[in-house]
Amino acid sequence: MNKTIDTDVLVVGAGPVGVSIANLLGHYGVKTLMVDRSPQVLDYPRAVGLDDEALRTFQAVGLAEAMLQDMIQNVPMRMYTADKRxxxxxxxxxxEFGWFxxxxxxxxxxxxxxxxxxxxxxxxxxxxxxxxQSMDQDADGVTATITAEGGEASTVRARYVVGADGGRSTVRERLLKIPYEGQTHPNKWVVIECDQDPLDAPYTALHCEPRRPYVCLRLPYGLRRWEFMLFPGEDAEQMLAPDKVQELLRNHVADPSQLNVIRARVYTHNSRVAKHLVAGRVCLAGDAAHITPPWIGQGLNAGLRDAFNLSWKLAWIVQDRLKPELLQSYHDERHAHAKAMIDLADLFGSxxxxxxxxxxxxxDRFFLSIRNVPKVRDYVLQMKFKPMPRFSTGIVLNTGNRVQDELVGRMFIQPLVQRGAGVGEKLDDxxxxxFALLSWRCDPLAEDGGDLIAQLxxxxxxxxxGVRARCGATETGMSIDPASQVQVVQDLENDLQLWFQRKGVDWVLLRPDRFVAAAGTRDDAVRQLQTFCDQVLPQIATHPAAATAPSAGEVIAVA
Structure with missing residues (x-):
């Protein structure tokens, strides 16, 4: 018997991106249904690297520390020449964002x-x-049909749908028919994982050997992974046979026959991005939206950027705190950066x-010659080649002031701060x-906030x-009305002071995903913030919030 399930957001795909979106929507208080064709987590050798932006996403839902329990932090990556230098x-x-x-x-x-x-x-x-199985949109929502393994069908009525169902996405490919633009690389790669790590090599190594390029890295709990390029004419399935696996490993371990190989799989590298990330009330995220070769370890990280960017927008729209048409900003803000990361991965791979x-x-001669040039070494060592997200359009306010607009659309730092007599905390917590209006040593709305405070x-x-650490009860030039509901935080490690001092602004408006939505001086705060509210707030609230989001600083821990 067909039954109908009503929800605010339907998430299709329970991989790491889909389940991160579901966690974020849950945290924001949005009624959510997540479905996946697989009954359990897939036990394949897949993503292995998480960056600081990804951990900041997990932090937003109180899962960063739980994730770190099964993680190795601050791992170096080394690149080797053909002769192993x-x-x-x-x-x-x-x-700067609070994590390694x-x-x-x-x-x-x-x-x-x-x-x-x-x-x-x-x-x-x-x-x-x-x-x-199917999906139809109308002016008020999306009607989808889902079937269980036994063939039982159900109807889902959702206000919005997220397709996070992988590179062969049903949502993108079969239902929306959105082009997946890019290329499939000719060489396949075999990925092998064993336990009881036989090597004392606590780093990720990219071996640029023409005879067979390969990657070797240490994973948690004594796991070791190798990734070998396959050549034309080598049969992918035959290369997974035990004797072929041992042949691939023979030059890298003393006795490959003694290794306990627990996973082996052949992958094809793709460089593709969906032409549109938003189609009406349906959005694409993760591999359904874009897929990249693993050279710079950004495939999953790019999907987690999608999750953070998209989830708060869906929540704010559902809860009548954001104009529905601003959902398009998800494509505007994520598409170009995803493409830039793919291009960088392609360059690394080539x-x-x-x-x-x-x-x-x-x-090899070129790289060996420049490795001792300080600026070049710092550029590589600190990963400054990684293009950071920066939005010039989307849910950001540009004013024409070059200094201020340069700050807008960038991720804000995450310093250590202290509330009252409490302990040090990360700013996001x-x-x-x-959203947060964060100012330095002033309340820019103290004298002329008016109706703007209610809109905020x-x-x-x-x-x-923000105030200087251990500054006493007051600071020169700053007065905070105790009835203003403004929270004072001490800048424990001087990161806030240095940031505001260098940037030449008094305040920033931070989005829930910690990107700067607007910035300015105390003199232009009311005008800019009013303009921003006019641009993003809907005229009339028509749908009540589905649930109550956690208050500031409230984190539900997971053991």
């Missing part, structure tokens, strides 16, 4: 932690072993997997899942004032 080592020291930039994990373990996190939200439902011995020799509350905006 290290020509570059990448180990960023920065923690290179961390390794095992995806099946990470997915299990993320799925466990959903148990905190009674308004989030997961159905596994369920497949999406340089590092070079099979022409003469070209490889020239490449103080703000919680909301409707936007879900916390007001914070």
């Amino acid at each position: 290290c020509f570059a080592e990448i180990l960023p020291s920065t923690r 930039r290179r961390n390794l994990f095992s995806q099946p373990l990470g997915e299990a932690t993320l799925r466990k996190g959903l148990g905190r939200y009674p308004h989030v439902t997961t159905l596994l072993g369920v497949e999406l 340089v590092l997997s070079q099979r022409n011995r003469y070209v490889a020799w020239m490449r 103080v703000i919680g899942g909301r 509350k409707r936007l879900g905006c916390e007001r914070l004032v």
Whole structure:
């Protein structure tokens, strides 16, 4: 018997991106249904790297520490010439966003932690072993048909749908028919994982050997992974046979026959991005939206950027705190950056997997010659080659002031701060899942806030004032009305002071995904913030919020 399930958001796909979206929507108080055709987490060798932006996403739902329990932090990456000389080592020291930039994990373990996190939200439902069959949009929502393994069909009525169902996405490919633009690379790669790591090599190594380029890395709990390029004429399935696996490993371990290989799989590298990430009330995220070769470890990280960017927008729209037409900003903000990361991965791959011995020799000579140039070394070591997201359009306010507009659309730092006599906390934990007007040593709305303060509350905006650490009861030039509901935070490590001092502004408006939506001086705060509210707030609230989002600083822990 066909039954109907009503929800605010239907998430198709329970991989790491889909389940992260479900966690975020749960945190924001949105009624959510997540479905996936697989009844369990796939035990394949897949993503292994998470960056600081990804951990900040997990932090937003109180899962960063739980994820870190199965993770190796601050792992260097080394690149080797054809004759096994290290020509570059990448180990960023920065923690500007609150976390290390290179961390390794095992995806099946990470997915299990993320799925466990959903148990905190009674308004989030997961159905596994369920497949999406059809989907029709109208002016008010989406009607979808799903079927269970036994053939039982159900109808889902949702206000919005997210397709996070992988590179062969049913949502993108069969139902929306959105072009997946790019290329499929000719060479396949075999990925092998064993336990009881036989090597003392606690880093990720890219071996640029023309005879067979390969990657070797250490994973948590004694796992070791190798990734070998396959050549034309080598049969993918035959290369997974035990004798072929041992042949691939023979030059890298003393006795490959003694290895306990627990996973082996052949992958094809793709560089593709969907032409549209938003189609009416349906959005694409993760591999359904874009797919990249693994050279710079950004495939899953790009999908988690999608999750953070999209989830708060869906929540704010459902809860009448954002104009529905601004859902298009998800495409505007994510498409170009996803393409830039794919292009960088392609460049890395073409340089590092070079099979022409003469070209490889020239490449090695070049990299060896520049490795001792301080500026070049710092550029590589600190991963400054990684293009950071920056939005010039979308849910951001540009004013024509070059200095201020340069700050807008960039991720804000995450310093350590202190509330009252409490302990030091990361800034995001103080703000919680909301907007924040953060100012330095002033309240820019103290004298002329008026109706604007009420509009900011409707936007879900916390007001914070940063002050110097251990500054006493007051600071020169700053007065905070105790009745103003402005929260004062001490800048424990001087990061806020230095940031505001260098940038030449008094305040920033931070989005729930921690990107700067607007910035300025105290003199232009009311005008700019009013303009922003006029641009994003809907005229009339028509749908009540589905649930109450956690207050600032409230985190539901997962053991």
